[in-house]
Amino acid sequence: MLRKAMGFMVSNPLSGVISVLAIIVVVASLMSENFLNSYNLVIIARALAFIGIITIAQSMLMILGELDLSLGAIGGFCGVIGGILMVRVGLDPWLAFALCLVIGALFGLINGLLVTLLRLPSLVLTIGMAGVYGGLNLVITKGVAITGIPADIGFLGSGKWFGLPVPFWVMLVFLALACFITLKTPFGRYMYAVGSNLPAAQMLGIRTDRVRIGVFAFAGFLAALAGMLMVARLGSAQPSIGDSWVLGPIAASVIGGVPTTGGIGTPLGAIFGAAIIGVIENIIVLLGVSPYWQSMVSGAIVVIAISLDSISRRYFRRD
């Protein structure tokens, strides 16, 4: 029985990240009595919703062996465009919301086209594109938030459904969709093929460029979604939305079993990775750690989490 359980632990790639999350949750609830109550859990869920949507996008790109460092900038820019369409143009909020998702997908598409057609490394290209999207954002807003977002879409950001924030449910829906695409469709298999061995995928006649462009566009769509949900939540379009969405999702994906080299892992694992980071950041605040120390402590814990995972992998290596 124990043997069987151990076998599952070793063979299931998610078991490592789930056990780490469980340990951190137990430790966190022992350290602070304010951790395990519905108020605090809702806070964690809401934070996880936004960073989680970006993590889904980033992990799908990382399965391909690509990265998009402009997802945060796309999210912020689309939020601002949404704000302008709703407030200054006076477009129907729902139409503006949908339009922004399309625009986000277009930005992602541009990234994908540049990466595939010009054979550019996505890391460098998207650093540049982050500058372009982020810069256009500042040119248009001059750094000033657009206020007066219609209340119609407010519940998308701050509403609750069955006790959990609406953005969290939205994140779950897209997580399910992402897992369905990666695990159950031919397109998803092609993603793993491209990430695992690009020339071999070409040798099988897989349209590798289309696969990559498709995922970049989907990632842009998700970034815009996160941005618009944030606008709905804040009731204003802040130009700085998305500034903190760049590195966390990459770390979350690696913790959750999607290496930057691609080919393995799932968006589900990446979300567990994001949850680990989210819980750590939460407990640091609950414990009243000085704000000056917070980023250092949470960074160190992330490093420890990745190291534990890597060490356990080496220990249980099956070969």
Add this chain to the structure above:
Amino acid sequence: MAYLHVDHVSKTYPGVKALDDIVLEIEMGKVHTLAGENGAGKSTLVKILTGTERPTEGRVMIDDQDAVHHQHLHKSIAYVPQEINLFGNMTVAENLFMPFSRSHHGGLLFRRRKLERAAQPWIERFKIAARPGDKVRNISISDQQLLQIARACTNESMKILILDEPTSSLTETEVERVFRVVRDVVASGCGVVFISHKFDEMFAISDTISVLRNGRLIDTQPATMLDDRQLISLMSGQEIKTDARLQPEGSEGEVILQVDGLSGKGFEDVSFNLRRGEILGFAGLVGAGRSEVMQTLFGFLPARAGSARVEGREWRLGDTHHAIRNGLFYLSEERKYHGIFPGQSVRRNIGMPLFGSTARGGVIDARRERERVGTIVRDYDIKTPTLNQNITFLSGGNQQKAIIGRAMACDPRVLIFDEPTKGIDLRTKMEIYRLMKALAERGVGIILVSSEMDELRRCANRIITMYEGRISGEFHIEQASGNALVGAIHGHGGDGHAA
């Protein structure tokens, strides 16, 4: 007592006994060959000798000391892997002395001149045709192979040198260059452990031959006491039928593939045709442009000019997708880089091109996929414990069969094999030859690119030779035994015989 003594070593991996009670003595000044089929345990044994793996049971004695507990003893064992493992963008001298120890360039700063002067004697001793300052990616494969051996020998404490299939990507003259170096190393008093699948090489270089099979040591004999036949039966545990001739019957079908004036990177104006049910061999030296022709035809490399038709249908070159849709499939010699998806299961690897029949409405039907892949695994006799096994852990021969099975699932009219038996043991080789014959007799046109003349003579109905990017001759198999074929490969003798 021998310098290296393997004392009742066993190695168990979860579910597999890779080595079972191996006893072996490696002596200084001798060449000791390890022979065995893929999966016999040679690689595991080498890993234990080099100290990268520890034995589950037993001891490795180096110089009469227990190396399992004194890892530093393994420093006297130098290992040259089968694949070229050099820094292509660095110079010969830099590669030779990496990691730089101070003695080679004297001081804290990197001094290129001094390093290159220190490299010169090594280059001369190992007869490497390059200057110390040349970039490694610009020197020939055989020189790279020699450089790898030289690099291993710069280890001053080296007593035993392990060479893992050093000749698998070399032509016959190049093999002789490597052997001269090996004899030189042996003469200097070191012991050499040699691994190869080629019998003539084993007999040419070895003093002693040890045969492994299924993780057990079957026999150790002086090389002079063995011949091909005995070695084969020791390795396989049974008599392998090595058919002399494996040409498909009925190779006079209509033309199924027609290539006109194809030009691309490294070759010029290549035209030929292939008949249904025929195996067409492509012979030539390494670098003659054969693989480039095939990869361009397949759309993996860009074409500069020319056209191709399968069953009369022409398509736009330059996209593998179109080639496969039109019935042309190419199997690369680089199994690892162009064939398998490492880290993915056998099922995912083989299932990749099957979605036309295993996915409905854009969703993969797991049950149908298991069935289809299971059928391919059975039909092509792919040995794997389960369909979910990581393909990286399959032997080279089984990976090759998986790749062939997967290609056949795409229902090709023309199948191109590029060095299909590189690094594959004799028994699996024969299986692949028979498989090619059976496929041809089922009506598939087959192109076989090979550097082994024996393989071409045994399998092909017709042989086209290439020299420096152009077709230099064409021979029916009945004419292919003479010197004209060899001449055409080396660029002599004009157009050969019109076939």
